[in-house]
Amino acid sequence: MANRKRIVKELSDVTRSPPPGTRVQLLDESDVHIWEVLMDGPPESVYVGGHFKIKVTLPTDYPFKPPLLSFTTKIYHPNVSNDDKGSMCLGMLRSDEWKPANRISAAIEMARNLLIAPNADDAVEVSIADQFKNDRAEFEKIAKDWTKRYAGKA
Amino acid sequence: MSRQVVLPSNSYSYLPSSLHEHSLASLSYRTPQQQQLTLRSPELPASINFATSQTHHPSPNNSGMGYVQSEEELAELEKLSNEYRPVATGPLVGERQPSNNITAEYANADPVYRAKTAALPQKYSHYRTCRGDGHCGWRAIAFGYFENLARVGDALKFQEEETRLRSMGNILNAVGFDEELYEDFAGDTYDLLRKIAAxxxxxxxxxxxxxxxxxxxLSLSIITYLKLLTSAWMQTRPDEYQPFLLGDDIREYCSRNIEPAVCEIDHVGVSVLADVLLKPAGFALEILYLDRSPGTEVTPHCMDPLDVNGIPFQNPPTIRLLYRPGHYDLLYKLEEVLAIPSHSLGTSVYLAHDAEDYTPISRYEDVLSVIPGMSLAASASNPMGWNYGALPLDYNSTPISAAPIATDPSYQSVHMPNPVHDFPSHHLAMEQPVNVVSSTIPIDRPGPFRPSAWELKTDFSNLNQAIPFQTSIFRNSHYNTAHFLNPDFQPEEWSPDSEYVTTNNKQRSKSSSQ
Incomplete structure (x- = not known):
């Protein structure tokens, strides 16, 4: 696998100095293409206190295709699809915006920043985005509730 | 699939309608739909993407044409359309093939395309396809770069190029690319340079x-390296390139239009890539636009390398691209296809003697007339061992000039059609080899092609003009400048020196004494 070297390099970097509030490990030690990211809800966000699992899947033609991020922990967020996939796909994670010189850790950091500041203009869940824009109190209430219910235990 | 995608014809009207009948079938373009998807411009209007993704993913409640889609459905469809990529097939880089295939592709197309593609093979005999997967421009230039290095065939040049590219690590670092990340792409590029040098x-x-x-x-890796180089070169020279960006921030521009993984090269990118990769290597880039602009030939745009004094190189190795809006392929001139290796002079002499073994020619027999080196080969062979160049010297002392004869159309129309047999001096020619030479005045045939190595080169006529015709009939003709009716009448002078040089001195001295 031609890209293995690069992935291993990135993995060792990110395990040595992970983005704040995250831990990165392989889901299965024998497969470097699937990472598991454990992300604490950022203190300045409504998700504080939650512990979210994100599965990062690296395509076989990585780094020429973007990594796929999906929240395996259910989360109430305009940029995360509210289904069993929990996928997040915007910004640098889009295949037409992805750059081969991007790092996976940058993608993880972007996900964390989105927990702090959701991007309602580029939402995958339009109704949650509407609520986020027009009825912030209700949005925060549900988000906190879901965090407690689904992301409570570490 | 029951619902065939119908694309508005004007969106790809530059494409021929007869694609499937011709060469493209061999490139594994199988179904009509695939052809459309493969060959049209990668930059489709959003409306077409939209229609296509709808076909692939029909909405469950899509009961009729008149229904109104909900906002969510629209968002979903928009997402699909954004993610839609046409299925590109065919090799990433194709085999070189004769460019009359392009003419055939456009046989039923718009007259402008017909005219332009009909003229194309005369100048550019061959082409190579690049897969239209959104990388074709980058890939075509990259391939052309390596191919031209290989054609130059100098191992030292490969080393120079590797050194030069390695030295550009500093501009990559300067604009903030992480060496740890780009070293793989760069490494692949250096490796290929070495592999080809070997x-x-x-x-x-x-x-x-x-x-x-x-x-x-590997192909993508090299393309990525070139994108990073292009971006870094551009960002470190804002004064040079900022004016082309119509006010966009240069960093922003590179990030959006150069660096993304799927991002076709734009015009600014082409010129920056030529500046950073090709010109310093001494290579020129020629882009030939095939579009519907008025004209009968593809429109060339050239980017020539300059030497240290700012003077363009003479005949630099050239990467030629055929540009059809949204797509690049590679073009070749015939001499580049039949690239003559340095040791081939002896070979071409041999080939001229034994044409049957000259397979490259028999493969391209319709373009024989433009093969360079045919005349070269034959002149080098010089079957009789005559020194043609020395001939006119023998006559330099003779003031008679046959130039008026050569340029007189009436004379040619009478005598030229079958000069060897009709020429009045035939019997003399048998006895006097020198006159054989003068009797085989080049036949007025288009192109430098000669059916026989025994026939003189066309440009030999310049030499022939100095050779006087000294046949019994001609001597008394008023076409002879020695004849008093000739408008260029000039009396012959007797030259004693020539008596001892040529075999026909007797005749000459006789005529001069008249």
């Missing part, structure tokens, strides 16, 4: 290059 002087005829570029990860 094939110089071997029987490899481009297989290494061809297979490397058809290895997708």
């Amino acid at each position: 094939t110089i002087g071997t029987s490899d005829d481009g297989t290494v290059l061809f297979s490397s570029f058809n290895d997708e990860p």
Whole structure:
């Protein structure tokens, strides 16, 4: 696998100095293409206190295709699809915006920043985005509730 | 699929309607739909993407044409359309093929395309397809760069190029690219330079290059390296390139239009890539636009390398691209296809003697007339061992000039059609070899092609003009300048020196004494 070297390099970097509030490990030690990211809800966000699992899947033609991020922990967020996939796909994670010189850790950091500041203009869940824009109190209430219910235990 | 995608015809009207009947079928373009998807411009209007993705993913409640889609459905469809990529097939870089295939592709197309593609093979005999997967421009230039290095065939040049590219690590670092991340892409590029350098002087005829570029990860890796180089070069020279960006921030521009993984090269990118990769290597880039602009030939745009004094190189190795809006392919001139290796002079002499073994020619017999080196080969062979160049010297002392004869159309129309047999001096020619030479005045045939190596080169006529005709009939003709009716009448002078040089001195002295 031609890209293995690069992935291993990135993995060792990110395990040595992970983005704040995250831990990165392989889901299965024998497969470097699937990472598991454990992300604490950022203190300045409504998700504080939650512990979210994100599965990062690296395509076989990585780094020429973007990594796929999906929240395996259910989360109430305009940029995360509210289904069993929990996928997040915007910004640098889009295949037409992805750059081969991007790092996976940058993608993880972007996900964390989105927990702090959701991007309602580029939402995958339009109704949650509407609520986020027009009825912030209700949005925060549900988000906190879901965090407690689904992301409570570490 | 029951619902065939119908694309508005004007969106790809530059494409021929007869694609499937011709060469493209061999490129594994199988179904009509695939052809459309493969060959049209990668930059489709959003409306077409939209229609296509709808076909692939029909909405469950899509009961009729008149229904109104909900906002969510629209968002979903928009997402699909954004993610839609046409299925590109065919090799990443194709085999070189004759460019009359392009003419055939456009046989039923718009008259402008017909005229332009009909003229194309005369100048550019061959072409190579690049897969229209959104990387074709980058890939075509990259391939052309390596191919031209291989054609130059100098192992030292490969080393120079590697050194030069390595030295550009500093501009990559300067604009903030992480060496740890780009070193793989750069490494692949250096490796390919070395691999191809190692094939110089071997029987490899481009297989290494061809297979490397058809290895997708490797091909993408090299493209990515070139994108990073282009971006870094541009960002470190804002004064040079900022004016082309119409006010966009240069960093922003590179990030959006140069660096993304799927991002076709734009015009600014082409010119920056030529500046950073091709010109310093001494290569020119020629882009030939095939579009519907008025004209009968593809429109060339050239980017020539300049030497240290700012003077363009003479005949630099050139990468030629055929540009059809949204797509690039590679073009070749015939001499580049029949690239003559340095040791081939002896070969071409041999080939001229034994035409049956000259397979490259028999493959391209319709273009024989433009093969350079045919005349070269024959002149080098010089079957009789005559020194043609010395001939006119023998006559330099003779003031008679046959120039008026050569340019007199009436004379030619009477005598030229079958000069060897009709020429009045035939019997003399048998006795006097020198006159054989003068009797085989080049036949007025288009192009430098000669059916026989025994026939003189066309440009030999310049030499012939100095050779006087001294046949019994001609001597008394008023076409002879020695004849008093000739408007250029000039009396002959007797030259004693010539008596001892030529075999026909007797005749000459006789005529001069008249």
